[in-house]
Amino acid sequence: MTSKPNNLLSEEQLGKILSGKQWSFHGGIHPQENKQQSNQSLISDAGIPPFLVIAVEHKGLIPELLVKVGDSVLKGQPLTKVYGAMVVQHATSSGVVRAIEKRTDLHPSGLPVLSVVIETDGLDKSIDYKKIADYKKETDAALIEAIQNAGIVGLGGAGFPSHLKLAHSKNIKLLIINAVECEPYITADDRLMQEHSEEILTGIDVLQHILQPQLTVIAVEDNKPDAIAALNRALQKSSQANIILRSIPTRYPSGSEKQLIEIITGQQTPFEKHPTELGIVMHNVGTVFAIKEAIIDGQPLLSRIVTMTGNALHKKGNARVRIGTPIQYLLDKYQLLPAAEQKLIIGGPLMGFTLSHSDVPVSKTCNCILAPNQQELPKPTPERACIRCGECAQVCPVELLPQQLLWYAKSKDHQKLGEYNLPSCIECGACAFVCPSDIPLVEYYRIAKAEINSAEKEAEKAETARIRFENRQARLQQAKLDRQKKHKEAAAKRLQQLKEQEGGEDLIAAAVARAKAKKEAAPESTDNKPGESKNAAVAAAVARAKAKKAAANSETPQTEPGKSKNAAVAAAIARAKAKKAAAANSEEKAATEPGKSKNAAVAAAVARAKAKKAAAASSEAAQTEPGKSKNAAVAAAVARAKAKKAAAASSEAPQTEPDKSKNAAVAAAVARAKAKKAAAASSEVAQTELDNQAVIAAREERKKQARLHKQQKKDHSQISGDDKQARIAAAVAKAKAKKSAHKE
Amino acid sequence: MITSIAIAIFTLAVLAAIFGALLGYASLRFKVKEDPVVEELNAILPQTQCGQCGYPGCKPYAQAIANGDDINKCPPGGDAVMRKLAERMGVEPKEVEGEEKEKLVAFIHEDQCIGCTKCIQACPVDAIVGATRQMHTVISDECTGCELCVAPCPTECIVMIPPAVNTENWQWDLNTIPIKTDTEH
Numbered sequence: 001m002t003s004k005p006n007n008l009l010s011e012e013q014l015g016k017i018l019s020g021k022q023w024s025f026h027g028g029i030h031p032q033e034n035k036q037q038s039n040q041s042l043i044s045d046a047g048i049p050p051f052l053v054i055a056v057e058h059k060g061l062i063p064e065l066l067v068k069v070g071d072s073v074l075k076g077q078p079l080t081k082v083y084g085a086m087v088v089q090h091a092t093s094s095g096v097v098r099a100i101e102k103r104t105d106l107h108p109s110g111l112p113v114l115s116v117v118i119e120t121d122g123l124d125k126s127i128d129y130k131k132i133a134d135y136k137k138e139t140d141a142a143l144i145e146a147i148q149n150a151g152i153v154g155l156g157g158a159g160f161p162s163h164l165k166l167a168h169s170k171n172i173k174l175l176i177i178n179a180v181e182c183e184p185y186i187t188a189d190d191r192l193m194q195e196h197s198e199e200i201l202t203g204i205d206v207l208q209h210i211l212q213p214q215l216t217v218i219a220v221e222d223n224k225p226d227a228i229a230a231l232n233r234a235l236q237k238s239s240q241a242n243i244i245l246r247s248i249p250t251r252y253p254s255g256s257e258k259q260l261i262e263i264i265t266g267q268q269t270p271f272e273k274h275p276t277e278l279g280i281v282m283h284n285v286g287t288v289f290a291i292k293e294a295i296i297d298g299q300p301l302l303s304r305i306v307t308m309t310g311n312a313l314h315k316k317g318n319a320r321v322r323i324g325t326p327i328q329y330l331l332d333k334y335q336l337l338p339a340a341e342q343k344l345i346i347g348g349p350l351m352g353f354t355l356s357h358s359d360v361p362v363s364k365t366c367n368c369i370l371a372p373n374q375q376e377l378p379k380p381t382p383e384r385a386c387i388r389c390g391e392c393a394q395v396c397p398v399e400l401l402p403q404q405l406l407w408y409a410k411s412k413d414h415q416k417l418g419e420y421n422l423p424s425c426i427e428c429g430a431c432a433f434v435c436p437s438d439i440p441l442v443e444y445y446r447i448a449k450a451e452i453n454s455a456e457k458e459a460e461k462a463e464t465a466r467i468r469f470e471n472r473q474a475r476l477q478q479a480k481l482d483r484q485k486k487h488k489e490a491a492a493k494r495l496q497q498l499k500e501q502e503g504g505e506d507l508i509a510a511a512v513a514r515a516k517a518k519k520e521a522a523p524e525s526t527d528n529k530p531g532e533s534k535n536a537a538v539a540a541a542v543a544r545a546k547a548k549k550a551a552a553n554s555e556t557p558q559t560e561p562g563k564s565k566n567a568a569v570a571a572a573i574a575r576a577k578a579k580k581a582a583a584a585n586s587e588e589k590a591a592t593e594p595g596k597s598k599n600a601a602v603a604a605a606v607a608r609a610k611a612k613k614a615a616a617a618s619s620e621a622a623q624t625e626p627g628k629s630k631n632a633a634v635a636a637a638v639a640r641a642k643a644k645k646a647a648a649a650s651s652e653a654p655q656t657e658p659d660k661s662k663n664a665a666v667a668a669a670v671a672r673a674k675a676k677k678a679a680a681a682s683s684e685v686a687q688t689e690l691d692n693q694a695v696i697a698a699r700e701e702r703k704k705q706a707r708l709h710k711q712q713k714k715d716h717s718q719i720s721g722d723d724k725q726a727r728i729a730a731a732v733a734k735a736k737a738k739k740s741a742h743k744e
Numbered sequence: 745m746i747t748s749i750a751i752a753i754f755t756l757a758v759l760a761a762i763f764g765a766l767l768g769y770a771s772l773r774f775k776v777k778e779d780p781v782v783e784e785l786n787a788i789l790p791q792t793q794c795g796q797c798g799y800p801g802c803k804p805y806a807q808a809i810a811n812g813d814d815i816n817k818c819p820p821g822g823d824a825v826m827r828k829l830a831e832r833m834g835v836e837p838k839e840v841e842g843e844e845k846e847k848l849v850a851f852i853h854e855d856q857c858i859g860c861t862k863c864i865q866a867c868p869v870d871a872i873v874g875a876t877r878q879m880h881t882v883i884s885d886e887c888t889g890c891e892l893c894v895a896p897c898p899t900e901c902i903v904m905i906p907p908a909v910n911t912e913n914w915q916w917d918l919n920t921i922p923i924k925t926d927t928e929h
């Protein structure tokens with residue numbers, strides 16, 4: 001096949017076409033034509049059936065309807081709006097809309113589609129058609145829109161919307177009018193050309209105006225001499241240039257688009273390419289006639305020529321049938337003499353499909369209704385084994401290998417079917433026609449194509465599902481991260497707010513942070529904590545001094561042995577005291593010594609030590625000593641209260657250590673939880689001691705705390721120095737512990 | 745003698761260094777981010793995301809197969825998918841676990857829907873639309889038929905139905921066309 005980057009028809013090729021050269025395509029068959037039964041009489045009018053069923057759904061798409069049940073409609077009135085690529089559907093006679101429902105469509109599937117059912121009134125009253133005064137003054141787009149609004153589709157059989165074909169045709173060199181009608185029995189185009197040749201030429205004029213081709217070829221098979229003669233007469237009368245009539249040899253399937261292009265131009269259309277890429281566009285002669293009616297007369301596509309033929313029909317011939325006319329109405333009119341197993345074929349015997357029942361309407365693509373009897377179309381004989389005779393390969397117009405395709409179709413080998421170009425099969429049926437084993441090859445290919453098609457659709461759907469699934473996963477993941485971030489931000493904000501406004505819990509956090517800082521800096525901090533360590537240092541220094549003195553004394557007055565002994569004892573005592581004093585500063589033992597409580601500094605030290613312990617591990621100790629559980633709870637509470645105070649005094653501590661604030665918060669939470677636990681352990685005792693005073697004390701303490709955390713460092717020393725204050729704090733803590741125990 | 749050996753060793757060392765550097769660069773430059781086998785296996789799987797294989801979606805199952813799991817755990821894919829997986833992994837085909845069902849899509853009886861959004865949360869491909877206390881509906885074109893939305897529905901208003909057939913998705917009816925389709929020849 002030609003695969004040059006530019007497949008456009010060359011000037012040289014056009015010259016050859018003009019000179020009368022003709023080409024041929026591979027294969028083809030010569031079935032019995034059976035055209036004379038229907039092409040001898042004039043086209044008759046099928047008349048107005050009592051009901052018209054006009055399908056408005058197209059490939060599952062439903063357009064917006066302009067009518068509703070009960071509406072009166074006139075002939076030519078649009079029933080639908082333009083919906084995407086869909087064409088407008090019209091009422092084909094006047095009457096009343098009786099139903100809008102699903103009715104069986106003229107389609108091999110026999111599926112119901114949404115249809116407008118019109119009960120005709122027999123008046124056939126028409127709307128006023130809006131004519132275009134001079135189409136030559138209109139733009140292409142306006143004419144194409146008019147064609148869409150007229151509801152014109154390809155009348156040759158496929159039903160492709162004509163406006164799309166026109167809109168997508170750019171740089172057209174050759175316009176081919178397909179009047180080949182190669183399928184046996186069908187004579188609709190033949191009669192149309194015989195009776196309306198001048199209108200067809202006018203329609204070609206319109207197309208030429210839109211497409212501006214260099215050349216127009218009307219292709220007719222040479223088995224239609226009357227049609228050729230009629231067109232020749234019309235051509236002589238008209239002044240149109242650039243139109244040539246080409247009579248081509250009768251051979252099936254020369255009416256197929258790509259085969260006809262090969263006959264006329266000698267060029268093959270590459271697989272999966274459109275003829276417009278070659279600069280060629282093809283329109284069926286019936287479509288050309290419909291375009292003439294739409295543009296010149298302003299009349300939409302309301303009817304088409306249908307060949308009524310087959311030996312089961314008493315009358316035969318062509319009829320102008322309104323779209324939507326029930327086929328049963330036509331069969332009655334043409335006097336069907338049904339046989340036992342009467343077949344009804346829409347289209348020709350080679351490419352048509354069988355109807356399951358006759359209660360379906362004529363559609364725009366229905367060119368023939370064939371009602372054969374048993375002699376004409378006997379029951380298919382059972383298929384026999386393929387003998388590999390190769391007849392099918394010889395007749396295939398697409399040069400495929402049908403017998404190979406049969407094997408692969410039977411074994412469902414989709415890959416091999418693709419390699420053997422099954423998708424380019426035009427389903428013409430030539431292979432099955434010549435098969436000596438009566439194998440219905442085309443049926444196998446149709447099924448295989450359907451399977452490949454559905455497999456492709458499934459794969460597409462799977463791909464969509466995969467993408468949707470992955471997008472969803474990504475979205476959920478993102479949402480999760482966002483949520484976490486939001487929570488983190490909210491927590492930080494809350495912390496900040498508390499720090500700025502309430503102070504409450506944050507003070508504990510600050511205290512814990514400070515305690516931790518102290519713990520970490522324990523070796524050096526002794527010097528930094530004047531209240532606590534100074535005392536110890538002084539005491540130690542004094543003790544050392546005393547010890548030295550005593551030692552010095554004991555050395556020199558050796559003449560006084562009684563004294564030396566005393567001195568040694570005194571030194572030992574002093575050392576012991578010093579040790580004790582030093583110990584008192586690091587252990588809580590100092591708190592139990594009432595004598596030292598007077599000392600404000602020591603008290604402060606004890607309080608801080610307690611705070612430390614409470615924050616770190618005091619409750620554990622309390623729990624390990626069940627007898628002291630009440631005390632532990634109280635101690636924890638006291639520590640909390642004191643820690644608060646301490647933190648108030650040194651509120652800048654957490655600010656100097658911002659990286660530890662988070663840890664502090666966590667530690668605070670842990671400490672709180674532990675304190676609660678401890679309180680819970682002693683709840684029984686606590687409950688018995690609950691009294692009003694404690695509640696009052698607690699309230700006072702809360703007030704005090706609010707006041708306290710605003711105060712400065714200086715206040716701290718005063719408060720911590722106050723023993724009384726400490727006692728109040730203890731009471732408050734006790735009350736609080738009770739309260740929390742009570743709550744639990 | 746010594747010189748020639750030294751030259752040989754030196755040359756080989758230089759060559760080794762050059763190729764080592766080249767390979768090192770190539771391994772970085774042409775690095776395959778994901779295991780291509782997983783992608784290939786995932787492409788074979790039907791992407792229903794139904795979880796019938798025991799993994800939360802098709803890709804995790806593809807990963808599991810690549811790591812040596814059985815190939816016969818995908819009932820929606822059926823025999824065809826199992827055979828493709830067997831071919832890809834170079835293992836013997838096995839009978840698919842669970843029954844192969846015809847393709848169905850979810851359908852919500854909208855009059856019974858209370859708008860709880862549970863089915864929306866269950867749907868792995870976002871094929872259900874709706875909002876809290878608003879009626880939900882299934883986009884049947886996007887539905888993979890995984891049935892994951894059926895169980896969470898508190899009013900049991902979700903049923904699995906065959907997808908609607910129209911002239912677009914209709915296929916030649918394989919049963920009414922009187923031909924034999926024997927695969928043994």
